[in-house]
Amino acid sequence: MEGDIAELGKYIGVGLTAIGMGGAAMGVGNVAGNYLSGALRNPSAAASQTATLFIGMAFAEALGIFSFLIALLLMFAV
Amino acid sequence: MATEAAHDEGSSLVFHPMDQFMVKPLFGDGPVHWYTITNVTFWMAITVLGVLALLVLTTSKRATVPSRGQSMAELSYGFIYKMIEDVTGKDGLKYFPYVMTLFMFIVFSNMLGLLPLSFTTTSHIAVTAVLALLVFGFVTILGFVKHGTHFLGLFWVTAAPLPLRPVLAVIELISYFVRPVSHSIRLAGNMMAGHAVIKVFAGFAAIAAVSPVSVIAITAMYGLEVMVAFIQAYVFTILTCVYLKDALHPAH
Numbered sequence: 001m002e003g004d005i006a007e008l009g010k011y012i013g014v015g016l017t018a019i020g021m022g023g024a025a026m027g028v029g030n031v032a033g034n035y036l037s038g039a040l041r042n043p044s045a046a047a048s049q050t051a052t053l054f055i056g057m058a059f060a061e062a063l064g065i066f067s068f069l070i071a072l073l074l075m076f077a078v
Numbered sequence: 079m080a081t082e083a084a085h086d087e088g089s090s091l092v093f094h095p096m097d098q099f100m101v102k103p104l105f106g107d108g109p110v111h112w113y114t115i116t117n118v119t120f121w122m123a124i125t126v127l128g129v130l131a132l133l134v135l136t137t138s139k140r141a142t143v144p145s146r147g148q149s150m151a152e153l154s155y156g157f158i159y160k161m162i163e164d165v166t167g168k169d170g171l172k173y174f175p176y177v178m179t180l181f182m183f184i185v186f187s188n189m190l191g192l193l194p195l196s197f198t199t200t201s202h203i204a205v206t207a208v209l210a211l212l213v214f215g216f217v218t219i220l221g222f223v224k225h226g227t228h229f230l231g232l233f234w235v236t237a238a239p240l241p242l243r244p245v246l247a248v249i250e251l252i253s254y255f256v257r258p259v260s261h262s263i264r265l266a267g268n269m270m271a272g273h274a275v276i277k278v279f280a281g282f283a284a285i286a287a288v289s290p291v292s293v294i295a296i297t298a299m300y301g302l303e304v305m306v307a308f309i310q311a312y313v314f315t316i317l318t319c320v321y322l323k324d325a326l327h328p329a330h
Contacts, residue, residue: 051161054309055320062264065263065264065267
């Protein structure tokens with residue numbers, strides 16, 4: 001019976017890691033939105049900053065990926 | 079095994095969306111040894127041959143008016159060259175061949191993975207982890223060779239007030255060692271998630287009532303996946319350039 005409860009908690013935990021996806025979505029959206037508002041104010045400087053945009057997106061996304069990592073760990077390692 | 083699990087649970091899906099990532103021997107049904115030709119090694123070989131075909135065969139004629147293939151090869155060369163120059167500066171250009179190899183390999187295996195019935199080699203963490211750990215090891219060794227112990231200045235932020243520096247050093251140290259993890263899982267996770275979503279929609283296509291919707295959804299997701307395949311290769315390469323910059327200019 002205890003084993004079942006542990007199993008239940010594991011699956012609930014895996015489901016909860018999906019919340020991390022929302023956080024990553026807000027972060028990436030924030031980066032892209034701010035880039036766009038900056039680019040519309042000064043379009044001539046926009047092209048030189050696309051690399052920074054993608055680096056910023058990648059770093060914001062990395063934290064969402066860590067929630068995926070925790071889901072994987074819970075599913076297959078714990 | 080995954081198919082059986084899906085059937086046992088009484089799922090409406092005909093196949094399991096994760097089935098496509100199973101490593102199988104290409105010929106026969108035997109066990110997988112390190113020398114077995116599997117679908118992973120087969121598609122990896124096709125990736126390498128594709129890169130060779132694009133970069134060697136098309137540029138061997140070197141026409142003044144480039145053919146379509148030569149033009150593509152030159153564009154990709156210029157794209158990576160400019161990326162390294164922008165991010166790491168002139169002294170990073172020495173490492174151009176490595177970065178170019180990484181980019182071409184990843185973009186080709188991502189794109190080939192989008193072909194129906196093919197296998198996405200970059201969807202496996204084992205593949206991307208090797209790529210990311212090679213970058214991590216290379217960059218760390220390069221930093222110590224170039225700057226010796228000054229490379230540790232990367233963790234000692236002199237711009238911050240003195241009492242704050244040990245705390246920042248711990249944070250910087252953690253973020254440094256987490257790099258290969260995020261670097262590899264970003265690529266594998268994006269590839270795996272996109273392909274699994276397409277397969278989930280493909281499973282719904284068997285139900286007559288929703289099949290038009292699911293076909294449209296597959297088309298839309300496929301378009302998105304083509305974009306993601308390129309962007310993830312780009313992100314992997316540009317992060318390699320950023321790490322290279324940290325190794326070449328560690329001063330904060």
